[in-house]
Every structure is written in C-alpha cells, then in structure tokens.
Amino acid sequence: MKKDKEMRIALHSITYAGFFYEGGALSLEQIIDRAKRFGYQAVEVMAKRPTCSPFDFDSKRAQEIRRYADSRDIDFSMVAGYIDLAQPSSLAREQALVFARETFRLAKDLGAPSVRVYAGGDVIYQEASTWQQWNWCVEGIKELVPIAESFDVDIALEWHTGVVQSTDALLDMVEQIGSEQVKIVLDPPHLSMRGESVRDAVKKVGPLLVHAHIADFQRGTPVVSYKATPELVIQQLIPLNHVPLGEGIVEIKPFIEACKEIGFTGDISFEVCTPFHIRHRMPTLSDVDNLVKQAANYLKRLI
Numbered sequence: 299m300k301k302d303k304e305m306r307i308a309l310h311s312i313t314y315a316g317f318f319y320e321g322g323a324l325s326l327e328q329i330i331d332r333a334k335r336f337g338y339q340a341v342e343v344m345a346k347r348p349t350c351s352p353f354d355f356d357s358k359r360a361q362e363i364r365r366y367a368d369s370r371d372i373d374f375s376m377v378a379g380y381i382d383l384a385q386p387s388s389l390a391r392e393q394a395l396v397f398a399r400e401t402f403r404l405a406k407d408l409g410a411p412s413v414r415v416y417a418g419g420d421v422i423y424q425e426a427s428t429w430q431q432w433n434w435c436v437e438g439i440k441e442l443v444p445i446a447e448s449f450d451v452d453i454a455l456e457w458h459t460g461v462v463q464s465t466d467a468l469l470d471m472v473e474q475i476g477s478e479q480v481k482i483v484l485d486p487p488h489l490s491m492r493g494e495s496v497r498d499a500v501k502k503v504g505p506l507l508v509h510a511h512i513a514d515f516q517r518g519t520p521v522v523s524y525k526a527t528p529e530l531v532i533q534q535l536i537p538l539n540h541v542p543l544g545e546g547i548v549e550i551k552p553f554i555e556a557c558k559e560i561g562f563t564g565d566i567s568f569e570v571c572t573p574f575h576i577r578h579r580m581p582t583l584s585d586v587d588n589l590v591k592q593a594a595n596y597l598k599r600l601i
Contacts, residue, residue, distance in 0.1 A: 303563050305554075307597045308340035308375040310331040310511065310569035311349050313590060318573055319581040323348040330367050332382035332587070335586040339593040341367065341377035342567040343408060345401045350377075352400035355573075375565035376454060376483075376509050377405040377413045383438030384419025384431035384460050391438060398442050402449040412452040412508055414483055415439065417471050418462025421562045428461045433458065435462075436474050443477045454508055456483035463492065465499040473574040481508040487515060490548045491538070497549075500556035510553070512597070514546035515539060540574035542589060554600045566601075 310368050314332065324332070326341075326349055333341050337360035343350045355363070361424065366411050367374060379401040398415065407415045418435055422428065439453060446453050457468045465484075472480055489496050518537035524532045543550055554566075568590065576585055 305557060305562055305601050306339040306375075306565045307337075307594060307601070308342050308565040308567040309336070309338040309590060309594075310342040310378065310567045310571065311345065312344040312378070313568070313570040313586060315344060315349050316584075318570055319583055319586050321562075321583045326350050326363055327366055330363075330370055330372050332590065333372055334370045336587075336591045337572070337598065338568075340373040340567075342375050342565070342569075343377045343404075343410065344381050345377050345404060345413075350404070352397070352404045355404055355407075357403070357407050360404055364408050374405075374408045374410040376557050376568060377401060377408065377410045377451075379415050380420070381413075381415045383415075383435045384421075384423065385429045385434075386425040386430075387424050391434060395438060395441060397422060399445050402442075402451050405451045406449040408481060410451065412454040412481060413446070414454045414456050415442070416458045417455040417468050417533050418457060419460030421459055422461055424531060431461045432471070433518070435460075436471060439471075439475050439480065439521040440477070443475070443479050446479050452479055452481045452508065453477075454481045454483045456485060456511075457488065458485075463488075465489070465494060465502055469502060469506075482506040483509045483511065484553075485511045486553045487513050487548050488510070491515070495549075496553040497556040500553065500560060500562075504560055507557070507560070508563055508564045510557070510564065511549070511571075512543070512550060512553075512566050512568050512571065512593070513572075514541050514543045514548045514550065515572075516541045538572070540572060540589070542592045543568075550596075551600060552588045555598075566597060568597065 311329045314324040314329050382396045486496050515538040520534040523533040
C-alpha cells in the first residue's frame with residue numbers, strides 16, 4: 299500500500315510484457331527490479347498473461363511477489379484489469395464478472411488499492427447498439443461494486459476505445475453507477491489524441507481521480523489508402539509513434555500542474571502500451587529501457 303501522501307511515479311508492467319519490442323516478456327520480479335533501478339516508487343500490475351494473470355497468481359503466489367516488492371521498497375499502485383462488460387454475448391459478460399472477481403482478489407493479495415475497469419468496454423461492437431453496450435457496462439459495474447467492497451479495493455474506471463471516449467461521458471457513467479467505491483483513471487495521451495484539454499479534464503474529475511497513465515506520441519506522415527469507385531478515392535490514416543516524454547503531442551506539464559492544483563496524491567504510471575518503431579526498425583529491450591529511464595527523470599523534474 300502507498301506509504302506517503304504525495305504524487306508518485308509508477309511503472310506499468312505492460313511495458314515489459316514482450317508485446318512491443320524484440321524479445322520475450324520479463325517476469326514481475328524482473329519488472330520490480332527495473333522499477334527500483336530506474337527510480338520508480340511503484341509498479342502497476344498488468345492482470346493478464348504473460349505478466350500476472352489472476353489464474354496463475356493464486357493467493358500464495360501473489361503474497362510471495364508482494365513480499366518481493368516490499369523488500370525492494372516498491373508498492374503496487376494499481377492492478378490493471380482487462381474486464382470488458384460491453385460484450386454482446388451475455389455469457390461473455392458473465393465470464394467477465396468472474397474474471398473481475400478474481401482480479402479484485404489479486405489486488406487484495408498484492409496490497410493494491412484499486413482495479414482498473416474499462417468504462418464502456420474495450421472496443422465498440424457492431425453486433426449491438428452503443429446504447430446497449432453502455433447499459434451493459436453500467437449494470438455490470440453495479441454488480442461488481444459489492445464484490446470490490448468485500449475485497450476492500452476500489453473500482454477505477456478508465457475510458458478507452460469502447461463506447462465511452464470522453465471525460466464527460468465517463469463522469470456520466472460514474473453518476474449512473476452511483477457508488478463511492480467507483481473512482482477514475484485519466485489517460486492524458488487519450489485526452490490529447492482526441493483534443494480534450496487535460497487541465498479541464500483534471501478539474502472536472504477532481505477528487506475522483508486516483509491514478510493516471512502517461513506516455514507521449516508524435517503524429518506521423520499520413521498513410522493513404524487508395525480505392526477506385528470508379529473515380530479515385532483516398533482514406534488518410536494518421537500514424538502515432540511512441541516517443542520520449544516531452545517530445546510529442548501529449549500535454550504532460552499542464553496535466554501535472556492541474557493535478558497539483560486539485561491536491562492529487564495518487565500515482566502517475568508510465569507505460570509503453572502501443573506498437574512503435576525506432577526509425578522504422580523494431581525496438582529492442584534496450585530501447586524500452588531508455589524510454590523508461592527518461593520518463594522517470596522527466597516526471598520527477600515536473601513533480
């Protein structure tokens with residue numbers, strides 16, 4: 299559990315899951331060691347394979363890793379759950395509830411204060427209306443509230459790529475759920491990509507804010523897809539590439555300033571969570587290490 303009452307920096311373990319660089323995933327122990335070496339105070343746990351699936355980490359294994367983190371003076375800031383309650387299949391939503399319960403149990407065993415749950419689901423499904431997907435999420439989260447309470451963890455809602463894609467929509471969903479157990483995670487990269495003011499978002503969320511994800515991106519040259527219809531038609535796609543903090547489009551400094559203004563004392567978690575390239579070559583583990591070290595130094599200076 300968090301030992302002090304000030305803003306801190308955390309390392310999201312998805313960064314070293316082996317998804318976005320050459321080489322395999324690191325173990326959670328190895329990620330904890332890197333967090334300590336590079337100057338982070340906490341680790342955010344990716345609650346799925348290959349890092350820390352609730353299926354693989356029973357209470358005994360979770361408590362072992364908690365002791366390992368404690369021995370290195372590293373906390374677990376949050377458990378990032380991959381819980382999608384917008385799925386059109388009623389069986390899939392029921393399975394997501396069971397997965398959520400096990401993720402809450404994992405957070406309890408790790409000493410993490412909250413579990414991230416996607417508000418509005420992970421994607422927008424074509425098989426159901428956005429209205430239905432919204433309502434399924436509200437209903438499912440309401441079912442999860444007493445489960446979270448029983449494990450003494452908060453539900454931390456984050457808008458992602460589903461039917462909730464703005465701060466106002468996120469706040470509407472929180473209001474409809476109507477529970478003090480439900481908090482908010484903000485993601486400045488998502489805000490910046492969609493043109494939302496990070497300062498306004500922080501002010502709107504206020505004391506509900508318990509955690510944040512941070513990264514930075516640059517917009518690349520548009521990629522053009524051509525089609526004859528019979529005249530020539532083009533579709534432009536805008537690539538985004540992960541870059542060191544402060545070199546891209548994300549309003550990081552205004553976000554930190556707004557967090558200070560509202561008295562935010564949670565954790566800001568750096569993550570590498572999208573495909574990226576280094577001058578059009580696949581990144582290596584060393585490239586990721588460089589991003590992680592730069593991010594720690596950059597955030598410490600701002601905070």
